[in-house]
Amino acid sequence: MQRLHILALAFGPISSIGSLGAATTSWDFDSGFTSLVTSSSQAEWDTDGDFESWATSNVASPTVSAGVLTGISASPAGNLAAVDPFISISPTLALDLTSGDNDVIEFRLKIGDGATVVNSPRIDVFWGTNLTPGFAGARRVQIDATAIPTWTSAGFGNGDEGNFRVYQVDMTGTAGWDGTLTHLRLDPIAGTVAGGQRDKPFEFDYVRIGSTVPEPSSALLGGLAGLFLIRRRRL
Numbered sequence: 004m005q006r007l008h009i010l011a012l013a014f015g016p017i018s019s020i021g022s023l024g025a026a027t028t029s030w031d032f033d034s035g036f037t038s039l040v041t042s043s044s045q046a047e048w049d050t051d052g053d054f055e056s057w058a059t060s061n062v063a064s065p066t067v068s069a070g071v072l073t074g075i076s077a078s079p080a081g082n083l084a085a086v087d088p089f090i091s092i093s094p095t096l097a098l099d100l101t102s103g104d105n106d107v108i109e110f111r112l113k114i115g116d117g118a119t120v121v122n123s124p125r126i127d128v129f130w131g132t133n134l135t136p137g138f139a140g141a142r143r144v145q146i147d148a149t150a151i152p153t154w155t156s157a158g159f160g161n162g163d164e165g166n167f168r169v170y171q172v173d174m175t176g177t178a179g180w181d182g183t184l185t186h187l188r189l190d191p192i193a194g195t196v197a198g199g200q201r202d203k204p205f206e207f208d209y210v211r212i213g214s215t216v217p218e219p220s221s222a223l224l225g226g227l228a229g230l231f232l233i234r235r236r237r238l
Contacts, residue, residue, distance in 0.1 A: 025176070025177065026144045026172055026173060026174050026177045026180075027172075027173040027175075028144065028146045028170065028171065028172050028173070029170075029171050029173075030151060030168050030169060030170050030171070031168060031169035032151055032152075032168065036169075036171065037171075037215040038215070039107060039109055039171075039211060039213040039214065039215055040213070040214055040215055040216065040217055041104060041213045041214050042109065042211040042212060042213025042214075043098070043105070043211065043212055043213060044209065044210075044211050045092065045096065045187065045210040045211060045212055046072070046092070046207070046209060046210040047070070047209050048067045048070060048071055048072045048207070048208070048209070049070050050067070051067060051068050051069070052067055052068075053067055054067055054072065055067075056092055056095050057072070057090050057091065057092045058090065058091055058092070059072075059074060059088075059089070059090050060079075060087075060088070060089050060090075060091065061076070061077045061078060061079050061086075061087045061088045061089065062074035062075065062076070062077060062088045062089075062090070063075040063076075063077045063202075070208065071206045071207060071208050072090065072206065072207045073204065073205070073206045073207075074088060074090075074204070074205060075088075075202055075203065075204050075205075076088040076191075076192045076200055076201055076202065076203045076204075076205065077201065077202075078196065078201060083196065084195060084196050085195060085196070086192065086193065086194050086195060086196060086200040086201045087190065087193065088190065088191060088192055088205070089127075089129075089188050089189060089190040089191070090188070090189050090191075090207065091129075091138070091186070091187065091188035091189070092186070092187050092188075093131065093137075093185055093186035093187070096184045096185055096186070096187060096212075097183055097184070097185065098183065098184040098212060099183060099184075100132065100174075100180055100181055100182055100183065100184055101181065101182070103175075103214065103216070104213065104214050105184065105212050105213065105214070106173060106174050106175045106180070106214055107171055107172065107173050107174070107175075107212065107213055107214055107215055108128060108130075108171065108172040108174065108187070108210075108211075108212055109169060109170070109171045109172075109210070109211045109212070109213070110169070110170055110189060110207060110208075110209065110210045110211070111167055111168070111169045111170075111207070111208035111209050112126070112167065112168060112170060112189075112191055112205065112206070112207055112208070113165065113166060113167045113168075113205060113206040113208075114126075114148060114164065114165075114191060114192060114203070114205050115164040115165040115203060115204065115205075116165050116204045117164070117165030118165070119202075119203055119204060120164065120199075121164055121192060121199075121200065121203045122194075122199045122200070123149050123194070124148045124149065124191075124192050124193075124194070124200070124203075125145055125146065125147055125148065125190075125192075125193045125194065126145070126146040126148055126170065126189070126190060126191055126192075126193070127143055127144070127145055127146075127188075127189075127190035127193050128143065128144045128145075128146070128172050128187075128188070128189060128190075129142055129143050129186075129187070129188035129189075129190070130142050130174075130179070130180070130184060130186060130187050130188070131184075131185055131186030131187075132179070132180075132181060132182040132183055132184055132185055132186075133182045133183040133185055134181060134182040134183075135179055135182075136185060136186065137186060138186060138188050141179065142179045144172050144174075144177075145193075146170060146172070148168075151168065167206070167208060171215075173215070184212070187210070189207070189210070191205040191207070192205055
């Protein structure tokens, strides 16, 4: 199994260790990947021209067409050395984070287009709640896309660049993931101009939030049924 264990730290670098309060990331290429059991759609982009309340920043030529949101990585105004494209939505989510039903963020993303090499891309996920609104470095999870074994910056044909991947971020127990989710931001390509990350295409297919764990009520009923059968056998 190849699975990243990523700890969201405040005011410091992201450490690749797993512990209580750490977000865990995985992808559909990972043998440990588990599909969502329940989910609510936050974006499907099935209607041309409809961004579904999502905004884009530092994105050139943002477009919704043929079921995907596409764009090209660009630099923030006044900081041409950086590359910081992202899409975000707020404050329309209003998802309860106390029930355990909305702990997994899932999105389908393509980095590159099969012709433009993206060197060592990093995906960032930011969030805000009614308790801690807006976006901040203290509420960030980093995904190193190059951790996917087939990724290569040498070119296309034998690598994962230019292919859609389904990424999941399990926020269970993560500090700051509490209250009501109000803000969500996804950075598909983070880096620098020197790193060759500007003017790179990306495509988002959908964003969903849900759970990979069955409803507790179902598990409880199953357990009770098992106890009932065992007791009947002893009579």
